[in-house]
Amino acid sequence: MDNRKRKSWADYDIGRVEYKDGLTKFVKLAFESACDVTIACPCSKCVRYHRHSEEEVYDHLVINGPMRDFEKWYTNNELGSTSTLLGDGQVLQEKNVADDLTHMLGDAFGFHDEIVNDASNLDGQVDSDIDNQQTNDEHMNSNVDMFNKLLQDATMQLHPGCSEYSRLSFILHLYHIKNSFGWSDNSFNEILKLLKRALPEGEKLPESLYETRKIVDEISLSCEKIDACPNDCMLFWKDKATDDTCSLCGESRWKPFVESSSKASSRSKTKKEKKFPIKVLRYFPLTPRLQRLYMSSKTAEEMIWHDKDRKKEEGVLRHPADTEAWKKFDSIYPEYSSEPRNVRL
Structure with missing residues (x-):
């Protein structure tokens, strides 16, 4: 038996x-x-x-x-x-939304769980002692201020009596839907106005898309925008950052400005016109993205899965680590390959 x-x-x-x-x-x-x-x-x-x-x-x-x-x-x-x-x-039991966001913020800012757990109490107020647990480094202190503000939003009810969403979780959900379904900026602003009228008094929604983006950007990984030649000859970058034309083909960097004669006559001649580039390259820096993967306890485990938990069978290809190229790289650089956290690109 x-x-x-x-x-x-x-x-x-x-x-x-x-x-x-x-x-x-x-x-x-x-x-x-x-x-x-x-x-x-x-x-x-x-x-x-x-x-x-x-x-x-x-x-x-x-x-x-x-x-x-x-x-x-x-x-x-x-x-x-x-x-x-x-x-x-x-x-x-299902995790509380505020707890999930609190730990997500802790991972994103690299704060340890004990600091995150001590940072908020049952009333959703941020413990100011977190400032005393950090170094005096200016960069760290600015991160602490940003973390405190986001932690307040993560523990703040969307409106009095709301247990389903915090202010931060609702903003993130709404912004995700906007990007998933291609809502225009104006439509998002109108939806915010409608929601603010529909929700009970004391709601904590931002006033506009501009304010929403300021909140989201604090936990987002930014990209660098670099103007490019319309014919893809060069980037207006580094020593070429202030150039107006491509040094190879001579094409203008900017979109032609078209204005009606009535507007042109009323516009002040001394006012500098805003220029818009024809083509823009968006560069996503790799280093902070790799750092973010290892800041999170969950994704850090996934990053070393190939070494710790992968089922290794001869003749079975289920991961790039099973390929001959990966194995050859490991044999050439044994010191590098001995550390599972090292990333191969």
């Missing part, structure tokens, strides 16, 4: 009813909390490297069984913000 102690449905043999019942609940929950029609499949073959539909994920888990360390991933509630069913009626 099998007397093994089981914590969840994944501990049962694949053919058992307990396994199939738990699997059905797991797949349903996973896709209810997913942001897409596919999720990273946690079967022993895909090991979350390949994404599949609900039906395919179910079939894979029936045929292949769950991946190694599935229980650790499962019980850490990495399905999303919803609760996770473990079997035998045990449930991991």
Whole structure:
């Protein structure tokens, strides 16, 4: 008789009813909390490297069984913000939105969990002692001020009595929808006005898209805009940053300015016209993006997954680490490859 102690449905043999019942609940929950029609499949073959539909994920888990360390991933509630069913009626409670955002901000600004946990109390007020826990470095202090402000927004109710959204979480959701569906700037401003009239008195929404962007930009990774030649000959950068024409083809950097005669006559001749570039290159610096990946406790684990948790099988290609190029690089640079956090691009 099998007397093994089981914590969840994944501990049962694949053919058992307990396994199939738990699997059905797991797949349903996973896709209810997913942001897409596919999720990273946690079967022993895909090991979350390949994404599949609900039906395919179910079939894979029936045929292949769950991946190694599935229980650790499962019980850490990495399905999303919803609760996770473990079997035998045990449930991991849904995380509070404010707590999720607090830890997200802690990761983004590189503050340790103990500082983040001490930073806010039950009333959603920021503990000013966090300033005393940092160094006197000016850059660090500016980050602390920004962190404090965002932490206030993360713990502030959207309106009195609202437990579903904080001010910051609602702003981030609304801004994400704008970008996903291509809302114009004017339409976003009008929606903000409508929401401010519809929500109860005391709502904390920003007044405009401009104010919304100022909040979002504080936790975003910015890009650098560099004007380019319309014919892609050169960039107006470094020693060429102030040039008006391309040094190779002679093409103007700026869009031609067209103005009606009536406006031209009324405009002051001394006022400098604003110029608009014809073509702009957006440069996304790599270093801060890699740093952000290692600041987050969750993504830091994913960055070293290829070394710690990848299932290594000869003749099976499921990750770039399985390729001959990767293996050859490791053999040429053993000191570099010995540190799993080193990134290969």
